[in-house]
Amino acid sequence: MTATTLHTGRLVLTPEDPYQIPKNQSSLFQHLQKIGFIAEGLETEGKKFLLGERFLQLVSFMGCSPNIQLEPNSAGKPFCHLIVSGPDPLPQFLKGRNTTPPRCEQCKKRLPDWQTTIQAWKEDPRHFIATCSHCNHRQNPASYNWRQSAGSGRFMLLVENIFPQEAIPSTELLKVLQTTTRNKSWHYFYVQDD
Ligand SMILES: [Zn+2]
Structure with a gap:
């Protein structure tokens, strides 16, 4: 297995202020489940989620026919899911081969x-x-x-298996995220694996 065949990269959502974290994480996940961005958790510790039924409305895909896998499949192909990173005591820096x-x-x-x-x-x-x-x-x-090519944060939501610039979070999604950080805005960037 070579690095280029499977893991493509990720879309990262995080508060614009890299020191900001959601005031209540479980209420954040409830909000995201309610709007259909995420579905049930994949692991008991609440750090990994399947994407929800409205994921493709809350994130716009560029290009004509995105071949998006949203569920684990028998072919073992990579599928999009959400990984939660943090909250960490200090901002963590994420970069990839797309970083400028x-x-x-x-x-x-x-x-x-x-x-x-x-x-x-x-x-x-x-x-x-x-x-x-x-x-x-x-x-x-x-x-x-970093103009969306890297970023820092104490709390980050990683949508796995997304190419840089392939998917753009909607205003609706960013607004819901903002309600969890005392109305401080969120932004996003992309990290492609080395
Ligand atoms: Zn200067």
Whole structure:
């Protein structure tokens, strides 16, 4: 089995503020079940769910005929499901082979040395602050804007087996998520496996 045959990647939904977490996780999952985004849990600890009957309305698929598997199948083909990541004490960073350099929030220039920055951040996640090589602006890497090619969060919902840009969450879904974080908005990005 080669890496390219099976696991394609994921769509990640997370609060825009990477430090934000839902105030009540079980009420979040109840909301998502009520609107048909998720169905029953796949594991007892509540970290993995089947997708619900309205998943294809709540997430728009690009292209003419998405071949979306929503249930486990005997062929062992990958199927879309939801994995819950967090809540973690500090923002976790997710990236993939689709990740492109972020831009400095001050000068808006691309930060080509981002991999070194991320490494330093991982070594001291609580205190590290990055310095922009163009304008010396200091910024917490958790707040980098990756243009949907990576992201950070303490609480993330991973819709597995989605290609980058293939599926776009609807306004309805983002609004429901927002109600669980005291009306703080959510955003999304894509991570493709290396
Ligand atoms: Zn800068």
